[in-house]
Amino acid sequence: MDIWGDIVSSMAPNIDKNSLKLLKGIHKTKLENNKFKIYTPDIVYRDWLDSNYKEDIKKILYRLTGKNLIVEVISEEEIQLKKEKRKIEKQLPKEKLAQPINLNPKFTFSNLIIGNCNKVAYKAAIAVAENPGNIYNPLFIYGDIGLGKTHILHATAHYMLSKNPDANIIYTTADAFMSELIAYMQKGSILDFRRKYKNIDLLLIDDVQFLVRKERTQIELYYIFNALHLIRKQVILSSDTPPSKLKGIQGRLLSRFASGLVVEVKPPDIETKLKIIKKKAQEFKMDIPYDVMLFIAKTVNTNIRELEGSLTKLKAYSQIMERPVTLDMTREVLKDILEIKQIEEFSIEKIQKEVANYFAVNINEILGSSRKKKVVMARQIAMYLARYLTDKSLNEISKAFKKKDHTTVINAIEKVKKQMEKDRKFKLTVEFLRDKILTS
Numbered sequence: 001m002d003i004w005g006d007i008v009s010s011m012a013p014n015i016d017k018n019s020l021k022l023l024k025g026i027h028k029t030k031l032e033n034n035k036f037k038i039y040t041p042d043i044v045y046r047d048w049l050d051s052n053y054k055e056d057i058k059k060i061l062y063r064l065t066g067k068n069l070i071v072e073v074i075s076e077e078e079i080q081l082k083k084e085k086r087k088i089e090k091q092l093p094k095e096k097l098a099q100p101i102n103l104n105p106k107f108t109f110s111n112l113i114i115g116n117c118n119k120v121a122y123k124a125a126i127a128v129a130e131n132p133g134n135i136y137n138p139l140f141i142y143g144d145i146g147l148g149k150t151h152i153l154h155a156t157a158h159y160m161l162s163k164n165p166d167a168n169i170i171y172t173t174a175d176a177f178m179s180e181l182i183a184y185m186q187k188g189s190i191l192d193f194r195r196k197y198k199n200i201d202l203l204l205i206d207d208v209q210f211l212v213r214k215e216r217t218q219i220e221l222y223y224i225f226n227a228l229h230l231i232r233k234q235v236i237l238s239s240d241t242p243p244s245k246l247k248g249i250q251g252r253l254l255s256r257f258a259s260g261l262v263v264e265v266k267p268p269d270i271e272t273k274l275k276i277i278k279k280k281a282q283e284f285k286m287d288i289p290y291d292v293m294l295f296i297a298k299t300v301n302t303n304i305r306e307l308e309g310s311l312t313k314l315k316a317y318s319q320i321m322e323r324p325v326t327l328d329m330t331r332e333v334l335k336d337i338l339e340i341k342q343i344e345e346f347s348i349e350k351i352q353k354e355v356a357n358y359f360a361v362n363i364n365e366i367l368g369s370s371r372k373k374k375v376v377m378a379r380q381i382a383m384y385l386a387r388y389l390t391d392k393s394l395n396e397i398s399k400a401f402k403k404k405d406h407t408t409v410i411n412a413i414e415k416v417k418k419q420m421e422k423d424r425k426f427k428l429t430v431e432f433l434r435d436k437i438l439t440s
């Protein structure tokens with residue numbers, strides 16, 4: 001029996017024709033034990049169905065089957081993403097987590113979310129771990145605080161150990177390196193210090209910006225660096241600024257830092273932040289609704305450490321209060337640490353204005369019913385951005401665009417998403433507009 005067909009026919013008299021069209025567009029459902037699973041092409045579709053029709057579907061199912069079934073709406077896009085990740089993880093050898101050195105077992109490549117912000121650093125680190133000492137030596141990773149540099153350093157060491165369990169690796173921070181050096185000097189055994197650092201396959205030094213004006217430590221590092229480089233042993237360094245901006249470090253050391261590959265880890269975009277939040281929520285065993293994730297992704301500016309801090313705070317609060325995490329709770333709990341005001345000022349009008357300016361069309365045209373190609377494109381992009389950059393519901397967005405019902409908005413979002421997938425130039429335009437709105 002075609003249950004979905006029956007459900008849609010039962011709903012047909014009570015819903016508008018656009019919603020009906022969207023419901024008819026669903027082609028995959030599954031009845032399994034006490035669950036009725038509905039598969040939507042993507043997350044937006046899923047959220048729409050989930051929040052508008054789940055309860056109705058449950059009631060109709062009861063009428064049709066006599067059973068109280070659980071209705072689950074699943075986005076195929078998400079399933080696909082998970083599959084891709086699993087595929088990549090399968091290609092990576094199992095990372096060995098019990099380390100003699102001070103590595104954080106959680107900082108592995110499988111726990112690292114990859115986006116445009118860190119793709120280059122990630123690929124370079126993998127290449128280095130697979131072929132240490134031979135391609136990018138040193139690898140110099142720089143970027144603002146809390147963007148995952150340490151995570152990449154540790155992950156590289158884990159990965160290298162998984163390929164070669166006997167690899168001799170030292171991970172240290174510039175500060176710890178300096179303290180260790182002083183301790184050895186006080187004992188009068190500087191040669192032991194040098195010996196220790198000479199017999200290794202991979203040297204990772206985090207936060208080298210702290211070497212600024214530490215002349216003695218710089219001399220020692222210069223010596224060690226040259227010794228390792230000569231016998232093709234790998235060095236990876238991290239810093240909050242590129243070598244060219246590290247004032248107070250000797251020129252000869254700086255030129256060594258910059259002699260391999262210098263890569264930047266940039267702040268994550270909204271999509272990457274969303275993925276990181278999802279991942280961290282799983283790690284923290286938290287159940288967080290999508291609107292809360294979106295809110296956190298939009299309000300936490302860039303620092304991923306802060307983003308984790310927000311989740312920890314939210315988890316503690318929800319456990320103490322014995323209440324599930326909601327958007328209201330999140331606003332309340334995080335008000336001290338997030339720049340919520342900034343988000344509240346972030347209006348659909350602003351999005352409409354920016355998009356209209358960009359396409360050189362009039363806002364009234366966007367709000368009207370013109371079918372001119374340029375206007376339709378601007379209208380659809382503005383609707384898409386309104387959905388992703390504000391906390392407004394689909395109904396509120398359709399009102400702001402003077403549309404009678406929200407199916408127009410859903411259709412616009414779908415179109416933009418599909419177009420972004422197949423047209424790179426279009427994708428860049430949408431991302432440009434998004435960043436412009438986020439940063440202006």
Ligand SMILES: Nc1ncnc2c1ncn2[C@@H]1O[C@H](COP(=O)(O)OP(=O)(O)OP(=O)(O)O)[C@@H](O)[C@H]1O
Pocket residue numbers: 107111112113114118143144145146147148149150151152207240276279304305308
């Ligand atoms: N792309 C990512 N995916 C998952 N977690 C991430 C990602 N980037 C950063 N994190 C997490 O954010 C936290 C901060 O990252 P990390 O300590 O590596 O930042 P950092 O750039 O080294 O900061 P600092 O400059 O302060 O040393 C860590 O818990 C890390 O696991």
